[in-house]
Amino acid sequence: MDTEFDLIVIGAGSTGENVADRAAQGGLSVAIVESDLIGGDCSYWACMPSKALLRPGEARRAALAVGGAREAVTGDLDVDAVLSRRDGFTSGWDDASQVEWVEGAGLTLFRGRGRITGEREVTVEGETTVTLRARHAVAIATGTDPAIPDIEGLRDAQPWTTRDATSAKQVPGRLLVLGGGVAACELATAFADLGSAVTVVSRSPLLKQFEPFAGEAVAGRLRERGVTVLTDTGTRRVTRGGGGVTVETDDGQRLEADEVLAALGRKPRSDDLGLGSVGLADGEYLEVDDSMRVTGHDWLYAVGDINHRVLLTHQGKYQARAAGDAIAARARGAAVDDAEWGAHVATADHAAVPQVVFSDPQVASVGLTAAAAEEAGMDVRVVDVPLGNVAGASLHADDYEGTARMVVDEQRAVVVGMTFVGPDVAELLHAATIAVVGEVPLGRLWHAVPAYPTMSEVWLRLLEAYGRPD
Ligand SMILES: Cc1cc2nc3c(=O)[nH]c(=O)nc-3n(C[C@H](O)[C@H](O)[C@H](O)COP(=O)(O)OP(=O)(O)OC[C@H]3O[C@@H](n4cnc5c(N)ncnc54)[C@H](O)[C@@H]3O)c2cc1C
């Protein structure tokens, strides 16, 4: 068995697969090490199953919002059918098709736990133990685990994590969701759709990293649908007993449910990676440059969630393309284009990250919020328009409600941030991403004509509200 490769990748999630693939396409021999399912969290316990749980409720709501179609909706969701469709997306938590892909991509797969045991050396504990050596580089793409913070009784209560919620086989009658971030909002929406009586307990407003109107809209709709949303309320204590769970909040409320979901952020999967053997701290996120090279270690890369730049699948894969190409270029002794926006760096991580929250309503944003742009010292102008006034939106759904916000850097007259909130706004986002990444001057955007009657005409409303530059 070959044990020496140009590149060894630890972790075959969406990020690790892409680092390995790019490097292999660049002519390197690549080993990829995975201790669980090939495909990682996104395929089995995060993006795909969560969106599969959310989509049926969203489709039902979309039909209910259109007169004529509304009359055809005669029942609730079929929970078993929803869970079974979700199981289809995770292939029943079987990674055979991903293994086929790995083989087709020319990668060598080692199943087992990988640990760094020295410079350019990885030991894999699987059915047998094998020590691999890297001629050029090792890339860590081990992702994150759900964090269980030190809330009294929480760990002992064995809460559901996002992993349990996305792979749930049953729908709890009453579900308490702790947290107010993206996972909490999406999973509260999904389980409310599936019939749970849901209570959300968040120590801050919902979705606080987005424009304030986003979390307000999501909290408003959850409440309209009967979900109890407690914001600015911490959790004091959690106890499990008598077949259920009790949560006591900081403001003295006592909440009971059949299950509690801790959607309270993530922690790095780096506590058992052997980082100490090369002078790095165990259990921490890894600090990297824009080509994902770990500070002070020119042979070591950290890509995706594990570097904590942006915890999103598409951004991890973007980093992976840059890092895989950079590793291949450096191995060949070729030039590395690491200038801003170059081929071998992930510049967009800093100020042009797109994200969609698949809540009700959806939230789609890219770049900076108004507050973040101001904090960055920009001369900011904010333009808000109601999406419901756009012809395409009024056709899309009766009484369509939504908001679009454009954040402009006045000095450069370019868009630095955009947020859309409303039903089905996800697909509006990429045009905004192009405007932000391309730094398209506002005057030129007037020539990007949105088709009539689509929701994209909101761009025209935003430009008109801003005023045509001379
Ligand atoms: C509920 C939920 C929903 C989400 N939805 C979205 C979404 O809609 N869109 C989006 O962009 N992002 C979403 N995210 C975030 C997204 O899931 C992560 O950003 C993404 O999965 C990170 O990919 P990764 O490859 O870095 O890590 P992972 O996917 O976690 O992959 C890491 C892999 O490394 C393996 N591994 C770890 N340690 C070792 C070791 N020592 N040896 C061998 N193998 C090891 C693991 O088993 C795993 O397979 C969601 C997250 C959650 C929790």
Ligand SMILES: NC(=O)c1ccc[n+]([C@@H]2O[C@H](COP(=O)([O-])OP(=O)(O)OC[C@H]3O[C@@H](n4cnc5c(N)ncnc54)[C@H](O)[C@@H]3O)[C@@H](O)[C@H]2O)c1
């Ligand atoms: N659609 C998507 O793109 C999507 C969906 C889900 C998750 N994700 C990503 O996955 C990552 C994890 O999601 P998440 O929602 O778990 O993380 P998050 O960081 O978005 O939210 C964590 C929440 O937990 C709260 N919290 C943390 N510690 C707490 C404590 N001790 N007591 C009370 N509250 C506490 C925070 O205030 C926050 O509301 C995020 O980066 C997110 O962007 C993306």
